[in-house]
Amino acid sequence: MEFTRGLFNLPAGHGGCALTIGNFDGLHRGHQALIAGARRRADQLRLPLLALCFEPTPREYFEPERAPPRIATLRTKLADFSRYGVDRVVIQRFDMGFARQSPEEFIAEVLLRQLKVRALVVGEDFSFGRRREGKLQHLLAAGQQHGFAVEGVPSVLVSGERCSSTAVRAALAQPDLPRAAELLGRPYRLLGKVVRGLQLGRTLDMPTANINLRRRPALRLGVYAVRARLDGETQARLGVASIGVRPTLGIARCLLETHLFDSPGDIYGRHLDVEFAHFLRPEERFESLDALKAQMHRDKADALAFLSAAPDNAGLVQP
Template sequence: MILEGWTAIPDAARGTALALGNLDGVHLGHAAVLRAAHAARPDLPLAALTFEPHPREHFRPDDPPFRLTLLPAKAAALAAAGAAHVFALPFDDTLAAMSAEDFIEQVLHRGLGAKHLACGPDFAFGHRRGGDVAFLQREAEARGMGLTIVPPLHHGNEAVSSTRIRRLLQDGYPDHAAEKLGRPWEIRGEVVHGDKLGRVLGWPTANMWLGRHLEPARGVYAVTVALPDGREAKGVANIGRRPTLGGDPQTRLETFIFDFAGDLYGQEIGVRLVHFLRADAKFAGLEELKTAIAEDERQARAMLG
């Protein structure tokens, strides 16, 4: 259940064990924070508090999109990790100007009635990020709220972080990103009408815009696809600007779903990047492009089994 704000909270959503953070991606480190909140107070409902939009989107609206998960996908991942409630606080000028002490008193204590908090060691909050975990510990304790500070989770020999996962995706390593997320990275969105060229070439594609999602490495991927009816299909996808066809102003995601017949226009699907096959390339003409797509399909089918 997504609750937007901290006033007039239903009784069932008050008095929780609460995980705090931006939680973009809901990766293994975020799951550890949720587990710690639950372990500290298993008698309480488990909830997560996040901000929407991401504070960086509020302060730097002209930055390129960088989100790993938009709110519906984030809430679904938090629910899968055990959260009964997701508080998505609207991050606006009012919240940005709120002092760290007011955030603890007005939002966490009075608004949400939180009984126990959990966060990573670098969680910062309040006006100009004026509150750190030491301040949170002191002020929470004064109000009868417990706090668990969860050390960073390490995978391989590095800490799991949203920043690191973004870099792995931008560098063309969705398989390594998936290890840190605990699942393949998914771009979720509505299927839109393209120019039907894929159909003409023999590979009809489901087209999507990336919107506020991070743009990963441009190129061809073996993917799985979450269909609207709940089934998962396999496919091959291209993320790029179609240089062979003169180039597009916006990056698009075009997915050929194997052995699928149906109309997906206007419906939401999730495309999960499994493996990077090759970089976006410019071909001499449509015949060369068709040859490349056939090889992409062969490789993706082999890889996905």
């Protein structure tokens, strides 16, 4: 899969596409229905499937203080796009110039000139252009006029509830991991590059693989039993992870710290895919590092007990 930042960076020889558009936060089962519909169109036309999304999201741009937390990191989103059959992802910067486009300008400039769209698949409630004035009927009319197919996909219901990023965030905030997995069609996970941290875990006999999170996640902060895979691995490893701001140390930046039970060695710079299996406890502040160390080892024991008893551990790398 190819990744492009900005429509202006599309290859000069770009020759048309089947397209789907959205924020795609979490790539839940509703998003997957859009991608599946666009994938069918792409195969029929023998064209690449392109997904267009925006950074920041329109809500983050216009109402940053009210914007919801992100379900997925960008790296997680890109991995999921590849998994579901997208050929190219374009992340377009959303700014005032882009926001001011009328629906007609968006169709003429973005869809026709830059993307050379031949088929477009969006949700039935899709809105676009200045003040969200553009609706599905505008796209259907433009498709008839300019010769590209347009398909509106209805909402996907999961156990009677509309599958949406809002519903996934609500499940993760509790956290109700089984419900989140039902909406996502897979267990909830985060993917990122392992970076050097304070290396405090080593002194506490709990070395961790650290992933910086640019934004506070939708998942409730706390400690989890996890299954994790390093890039290139097919087998999962058992572990325990803390996602939060480390209140004991007075650090505000959000971090995902994962202790893998089988000690994989030096993994700095590698990508780690962390799947959240079970919530153990909320984040809390400890009065001393000794108290933190004791709790971390209790967390490890609790995570190992849960994961060892879980029914879906075939093929895991055991400690």
